[in-house]
Every structure is written in structure tokens, then in C-alpha cells.
Amino acid sequence: MSHYKIGLEYAQQQDENDPLATFRDRFHIPKDKEGTDLIYMTGNSLGLQPKATKAYIHQELEDWANLGVEGHTEAKNPWLHYHELLTESMSNVVGAKPIEVIVMNTLTVNLHLMMVSFYKPTPKRYKILIEADAFPSDKYAVESQLRYHGFDEKEGVVLWKARKGEELANYEDLETILETQGDEIALVMIGGVNYYTGQFFDLKRITQLGHQHGCVVGFDCAHGAGNVALNLHDSGADFAVWCTYKYLNSGPGSLGGCFIHERHAHNKNLNRFTGWWSHNKETRFKMRDEFDQLAGAEGWQLSNPPILSMAAIRASLDMFAEVGMDKLTKKSKQLTGYFEFLIEEMNNANIKIMTPSNPEERGCQLSIQVKNADKKLHHQLTEAGVISDWREPDVIRCAPVPLYNSFQDVYYLVEKLKEILK
Numbered sequence: 527m528s529h530y531k532i533g534l535e536y537a538q539q540q541d542e543n544d545p546l547a548t549f550r551d552r553f554h555i556p557k558d559k560e561g562t563d564l565i566y567m568t569g570n571s572l573g574l575q576p577k578a579t580k581a582y583i584h585q586e587l588e589d590w591a592n593l594g595v596e597g598h599t600e601a602k603n604p605w606l607h608y609h610e611l612l613t614e615s616m617s618n619v620v621g622a623k624p625i626e627v628i629v630m631n632t633l634t635v636n637l638h639l640m641m642v643s644f645y646k647p648t649p650k651r652y653k654i655l656i657e658a659d660a661f662p663s664d665k666y667a668v669e670s671q672l673r674y675h676g677f678d679e680k681e682g683v684v685l686w687k688a689r690k691g692e693e694l695a696n697y698e699d700l701e702t703i704l705e706t707q708g709d710e711i712a713l714v715m716i717g718g719v720n721y722y723t724g725q726f727f728d729l730k731r732i733t734q735l736g737h738q739h740g741c742v743v744g745f746d747c748a749h750g751a752g753n754v755a756l757n758l759h760d761s762g763a764d765f766a767v768w769c770t771y772k773y774l775n776s777g778p779g780s781l782g783g784c785f786i787h788e789r790h791a792h793n794k795n796l797n798r799f800t801g802w803w804s805h806n807k808e809t810r811f812k813m814r815d816e817f818d819q820l821a822g823a824e825g826w827q828l829s830n831p832p833i834l835s836m837a838a839i840r841a842s843l844d845m846f847a848e849v850g851m852d853k854l855t856k857k858s859k860q861l862t863g864y865f866e867f868l869i870e871e872m873n874n875a876n877i878k879i880m881t882p883s884n885p886e887e888r889g890c891q892l893s894i895q896v897k898n899a900d901k902k903l904h905h906q907l908t909e910a911g912v913i914s915d916w917r918e919p920d921v922i923r924c925a926p927v928p929l930y931n932s933f934q935d936v937y938y939l940v941e942k943l944k945e946i947l948k
């Protein structure tokens with residue numbers, strides 16, 4: 527039995543009782559021509575801008591204006607160590623130890639750097655296992671690594687597919703793949719939360735399975751970071767990568783994050799691409815020394831990082847530190863559960879939610895299949911003031927984000943959908 531209720535009054539009540547409701551005011555909410563808030567459901571694609579971001583970036587612009595190169599050491603937040611200001615809050619967001627986490631580069635770049643270190647193919651064990659509907663960038667990256675090592679990309683990619691007539695990947699099938707082909711698979715690389723279906727995988731279970739069969743296991747957590755409790759350290763995964771412009775609200779194209787499990791922190795025998803930022807911090811500026819590998823995830827850095835982008839990430843992470851992932855995921859389950867309830871109350875035979883109904887197997891996103899619909903539905907939603915995402919052939923993805931979306935957002939979204947489908 528559901529504890530949710532239909533009607534606007536219930537949504538208003540939920541917003542009044544929501545301990546995180548005030549955070550909405552700390553974001554810029556896009557508006558329509560009349561100045562009314564749009565119903566923004568695409569925080570899974572580009573998170574909204576915290577109002578504080580401007581001040582964080584402004585601080586660095588001011589220090590640069592006033593100090594020039596001296597800002598590296600004399601800025602209010604010295605740029606030389608700026609990335610360290612992000613490490614603790616980022617590790618709390620993804621459930622890792624500080625030594626395991628670094629903010630650097632962008633997601634796909636980090637994925638390649640991780641494969642440099644952790645994809646070590648041999649003639650017998652060279653395949654890479656991904657989920658069948660993996661995000662295109664991940665698929666292209668994996669295929670190019672296979673080609674780079676001289677393997678055929680068609681033969682080298684093993685797909686974890688949903689069964690015929692189903693949308694969600696099934697763990698038994700993964701077990702079967704690993705039992706039958708495990709000794710040919712070098713790397714298991716799965717999207718921690720699938721971008722299309724919204725399925726949140728059991729990272730620990732997949733890691734254990736992969737490791738049992740001698741595979742390295744990594745995750746792309748682009749749709750997980752800031753959305754679900756990833757517990758990366760406990761998962762035992764070898765590595766993970768993510769971006770910060772989706773649920774972590776750091777602005778378009780901002781830097782990505784990277785996790786490398788503690789057990790690899792001091793391993794100097796891993797293949798790596800290196801640069802001066804991978805070198806021991808104490809002696810980096812002597813500039814003459816033999817290369818001295820920095821321990822932990824920091825040791826995978828190459829370059830001195832873009833401070834303005836890091837300032838935007840810091841503005842957002844400070845807010846995440848204030849709220850904490852526990853409260854955030856608690857509200858998220860309420861809000862998405864309410865969304866699911868309202869969709870089911872529509873009782874429309876053409877509508878099917880692809881995303882798992884178990885709250886532990888999803889984040890805030892629901893992927894909704896509307897049979898016989900086409901892109902016109904998406905245009906109609908946009909016209910009605912709903913910013914959502916359309917995936918061909920017939921899927922709308924909506925992500926009510928607990929930091930800034932309200933129960934009333936969800937209520938009005940479903941009302942508008944009803945109106946359009948009438």
C-alpha cells in the first residue's frame with residue numbers, strides 16, 4: 527500500500543514538510559517568457575546553477591586580477607592546492623576514502639586514463655564487457671582501446687543484454703556470461719546507473735562476480751554521482767569515473783571525477799600516462815628530479831587544473847556537504863516514489879515505466895515509455911513548460927532532483943502529461 531495521495535494539496539503539504547525545501551531557492555531555476563519557473567526535469571543531463579557559483583568563481587578571478595602568478599601560492603585559496611579543497615567532499619559524495627578520489631580532466635578522458643592502467647589485455651584475455659545500451663561515449667572509448675591494442679572491436683566487446691521483451695539487465699545473465707567467457711574478459715566496465723533505463727546496478731555484486739573470474743572491474747558513474755549512494759570503496763571496484771555537470775551542478779563541460787581503489791594507491795608497476803602533476807608535490811617545482819610517483823588517485827593527474835571550473839565544483843560540493851547524501855537520497859526516494867505513484871494513477875495502458883520499481887535499484891530518474899508516441903509529445907511537454915529529455919523511439923526521461931525539484935514540480939509535470947495524452 528502506498529502512502530502517497532493524489533491532488534495538489536498533498537504535493538503542497540509535502541513541500542511544506544520537506545526539510546530540504548529551502549535549497550531550491552539557492553539555485554537559478556530557468557523561467558518561461560512570463561517569468562514563471564519552468565518544470566526542470568533534466569538535472570540528469572545538466573544540473574542547475576547554484577546561486578553561490580558566481581561568488582566562488584569571482585573570488586578566483588579577483589585573485590588572478592590582483593595577484594597574477596602569485597595566486598598559485600597567495601590566493602585566498604592557493605591554486606597550487608586548490609584540488610585538495612574538493613577531495614573530502616567529493617569522496618563523501620561517492621562513498622570513498624580521500625586517497626581514492628581526484629577531480630581532474632573530463633569523464634571520457636579519465637575513462638581512457640583508467641584503461642591505460644587497468645585494461646591489460648593478453649592474447650587470451652582481452653575482451654571488454656559492457657552493458658548493451660551503454661552510453662555511446664563509453665562504447666566508443668572501449669572500442670578504441672581494443673583497436674589501439676590491436677584487437678578487433680567487434681569480437682572484443684561482450685554485451686550484457688536485457689532479455690528479449692525486457693528492458694533491464696539481469697544478474698543471472700551476467701553470471702552466465704562470466705561463467706562461459708570470463709577467462710577471455712580482461713575488463714568489466716558498466717554504467718553504475720544506466721543513463722537510458724535509470725537502473726542502478728549492484729556495484730558490489732558486479733565487482734565480486736568480475737573479480738571471481740579474474741577480470742578488472744570499473745564503473746562509469748556519470749548518472750550515479752550526486753544521485754545515489756555509490757559506496758565506491760566498499761564496492762571493491764578497481765576504478766570509477768564520473769562527470770560533475772549532471773547531478774553535481776558544476777556547469778557545462780566542467781571537470782570530471784575519478785576513483786581508484788586504495789589497494790592500487792601505491793602500486794608503481796601499473797601502466798600510467800604521467801605529467802608533472804603526477805609527480806611528488808614536495809619536489810615538483812625543482813623540475814629536474816627523476817619522476818617520483820605521487821601516491822593515490824592524485825598520482826593520475828597530468829596537468830595543473832583549471833581553477834575556474836574547480837571553483838564551480840566547490841560551490842556545489844559545499845552544498846552537498848551541508849546536506850549530506852543520506853538526507854538527499856532519503857528525499858529522492860520520496861520524490862521519485864511520488865512520481866511513480868502519480869504515473870501509475872494515470873492508469874494509461876500506453877504508459878510503462880522502464881526504470882526498476884525497487885527504490886534501491888534506481889536513483890531519481892524515471893524513464894517512461896509512451897507507446898505510439900513520437901517526438902511531438904516532447905515538443906508538447908516543452909510548450910507546456912516541462913523541460914524533459916526524449917530518447918528515440920518513445921521514451922521520456924525525467925529526473926526530479928531532490929536538491930531543487932519540489933513535489934509540486936512532479937505534480938504539475940504529471941498533470942501536463944495527462945492533459946497532453948487526453
Ligand SMILES: *Cc1c(COP(=O)(O)O)cnc(C)c1O
Nearest residue numbers: 632633634661663721746748769
Ligand atoms: C554524460 C555521460 C558521458 C559524457 O562524457 P563526457 O566525457 O563528460 O563528455 C559519458 N558516459 C556516460 C555514461 C554519461 O552519462
